[in-house]
Amino acid sequence: MTAVTLVSAEVSPRRRLKVLASQEALLAIAVIGLAIAVGLYNPRFLAARNLSDVLLGNAYIAVAAVGMSIVIVSGNIDISVGALIGVLATISGTLAVNGAPIVVAWLAALVAGVVVMALQGVIIAYLRIPAIVVTLGMLSILKGGLISLTGGKWITDLPDSFHLADIELFGMLPFPVFLMIAVTILAALWMRYSASGRAIYAVGGNAEAARLCGISQPRTIVMVFALHGLFAGAAALLYATQLRVIQSTVPPNLELTIITASVVGGVSILGGVGTVVGSTLAAVLIAEIASALVFIDVSPYWIRAVQGVLILVTVIADILRRRRMAGA
Amino acid sequence: MSEIPLPQAAKRVMPWWLLRHETMLAVILLIALIGLGSMNSRFLTLDNLLNQGRLTTEVGLIALPMTFIIITGGIDLSVGSIVGLCAILLGYSWKVFGFPLPLAIGFSLFIGGVAGFLNGIVITRVKVPPLIMTIATLALYRGLAEGISQARSVRGYPEWFYFIGQDNLFGVPAQLWLLLIAIVVTAIVLDRTTFGRTLYAIGxxxxxxxxxGLPVDRVKLIIYTLSGLMAGLSACVLVSRVTTTRSDMGIGYELDVIAAVVLGGTSIFGGIGTIWGTVVGLAMIQLLKNGLALTGVKGDATIVVIGTVLILSTLVASSLQRRREGV
Structure with a gap:
């Protein structure tokens, strides 16, 4: 731990920028290269309809991955987010069906997301319980609670105005894609240029140094988790409103997809390094791979194995790169 | 983790406290037994208790090496996925490759060991934190199980194979003997051997x-491999009990296993823990499930309780520890 922290402190900002830029450039190239390669094999993959379906159907993963990236940069992890998104979607849908004003139904998901995540942040930061224990416990509380309260019943007859995902801005830009881009840019700017954003890197990079600089570690962590809850709420709304029904269950292994996007996007699992632009690109790449499997006649059942390999390769590459930089 | 001051280390292995923690747990367990027994007459019968032992074996076999891993300050989240992968490979190698069943069992144990070894080798050589490594393989191993099986199940095993999962030996469920042997062996290893004491030193x-001069990397490699191997064994017992193989087997095992270990007094920060604690933790989790089921609570609600128990027991343990250390 100590050695690694020293290394990241020694790297000059410009060099770090270059390394990160290369991760993002690499992802962008991968997204385009894969599209071309699969397109050559099966031109139907490049149909506008398919590409927009891939983006629309997975924008919520990118939005949630932005929050996850912030959490990982702060040196924590959250495996409860998939279950939380299921719960928030159900809360919002239930309110909408039972005649609550649509805005209230939307806001409820955001508020509940912030409350649950902030609570976890408090337990992690002030009671000093490792994030993995707290979020593993919360995962089962949310999952079990949701299924035993709803019995996994589908929510149907949602009012038309509830469907946030149907909105098109300027007549062409679908709202989920707009939200994905807006959230990514705002979060990237905030993390890069604001004091509270920089504090997250400080806490994740070297908690003791951050403390000596007058940054409150517990407060930063609670803030990070509250924000993550907000993004989870937004992701839940996109998830809930993209279909005509809400299945009140937990989307299986959603948290793994979200963590994969963050890690593959270049967020270092050792904390202190990473940007949300990379995580959004990675979320798009993963969605693209999942769709590509179908077009190159590979069973979609392999997608999770592909995710596992992706995490493994990125994590090992990240650690080896840091080690090489430490040696140089 | 790195900010924990050094002097604590000496105090941590105070035997009286360990004793007290387990006594405390045992007393709670006893009260729970009596309480549940008085609420439901079917609960406190030998038949029911033995049957609960049968049901807890699969999680128990994994919880023992997990105790080792958590004592060193590590974690293994991939165990549930290894169970899935081994179960699939057991069925697949028997049905599709045409392996004789004993060979298929050996093959599935071998793959479990390899899966654990892969975790261990990357954790020790590349220094990937165990949490991240095993999240990655949680996805990878489950993905392999799903990819290989294409979500098809395998059933129709020969009759003798069901012995270990469904029959009794000397009046006790057959797989419970496996668990008992594993408990005794791991307890002796942890308490009485250099290897076991090394685990505490690492934690x-x-x-x-x-x-x-302790062989830290070699010891870690061994315990992660052991964890995979035991998950493979657990998969064989599970398949034998439920008579079918599916790729979603073992999902969520990591929760039960970690909850049992932590409830049993093993510190999630490493350095503290015993096999006996884990055994009591296992018993409590299983009786909790059974007791809730008998009082009419559905299965999904019991995982709410287990999640809460996991968080609360960590909270209590860490606040006790902090008070003892006067922080």
């Missing part, structure tokens, strides 16, 4: 253990 202060 208390890994750098110091390294400088003391």
């Amino acid at each position: 208390n202060n890994e750098t110091a253990a390294r400088f003391s």
Whole structure:
């Protein structure tokens, strides 16, 4: 731990920028290269309809991955987010069906997301319980609670105005894609240029140094988790409103997809390094791979194995790169 | 983790406290037994208790090596996925490759060991944190199970194979013997061997253990491999009990296993823990499930309780520890 922290402190900002830029450039190239390669094999993959379906159907993963990236940069992890998104979607849908004003139904998901995540942040930061224990416990509380309260019943007859995902801005830009881009840019700017954003890197990079600089570690962590809850709420709304029904269950292994996007996007699992632009690109790449499997006649059942390999390769590459930089 | 001051290490292995923690747990367990027994007459019968032992074996076999891993300050989240992968490979190699069943069992145990070894080798050589490594393989191993099986199940095993999962030996469920042997062996290893004491040394202060010339990496490699191997064994017992193989087997096992270990007094920060604690933790989790089921609570609600128990027991343990250390 100590050695690694020293290394990241020694790297000059410009060099770090270059390394990160290369991760993002690499992802962008991968997204385009894969599209071309699969397109050559099966031109139907490049149909506008398919590409927009891939983006629309997975924008919520990118939005949630932005929050996850912030959490990982702060040196924590959250495996409860998939279950939380299921719960928030159900809360919002239930309110909408039972005649609550649509805005209230939307806001409820955001508020509940912030409350649950902030609570976890408090337990992690002030009671000093490792994030993995707290979020593993919360995962089962949310999952079990949701299924035993709803019995996994589908929510149907949602009012038309509830469907946030149907909105098109300027007549062409679908709202989920707009939200994905807006959230990514705002979060990237905030993390890069604001004091509270920089504090997250400080806490994740070297908690003791951050403390000596007058940054409150517990407060930063609670803030990070509250924000993550907000993004989870937004992701839940996109998830809930993209279909005509809400299945009140937990989307299986959603948290793994979200963590994969963050890690593959270049967020270092050792904390202190990473940007949300990379995580959004990675979320798009993963969605693209999942769709590509179908077009190159590979069973979609392999997608999770592909995710596992992706995490493994990125994590090992990240650690080896840091080690090489430490040696140089 | 790195900010924990050194002097704690010496105090941590105070035997009286360990004793007290387990006594405390045992007393709670006893009260729970009596309480549940008085609420439901079917609960406190030998038949029911033995049957609960049968049901807890699969999680129990994994919880023993997990105790080792958590004592060193590590974690293994991939165990549930290894169970899935081994179960699929057991069925697949028997049905599709045409392996004789004993060979298929050996093959599935071998793959479990390889899966654990892969975790261990990357954790020790590349220094990937165990949490991240095993999240990655949680996805990878489950993905392999799904990819290989294409979500098809395998059933129709020969009759003798069901012995271990469904029959009794000397009046006790057959797989419970496996668990008992594993408990005794791991308890002796942890308490009475250099290997076992090395685990505590790593958990208390890994750098110091390294400088003391202890084979830290080799020991870690062994325990992660053991964890995979036991998950493979657990998969065989599970398949034998439920008579079918599916790729979603073992999902969520990591929750039960970690909850049992932590409830049993093993510190999630490393350096503290016993096999006996884990055994009591296992018993409590299983009786909790059974007791809730008998009082009419559905299965999904019991995982709410287990999640809460996991968080609360960590909270209590860490606040007790902090008070003892006067922080």
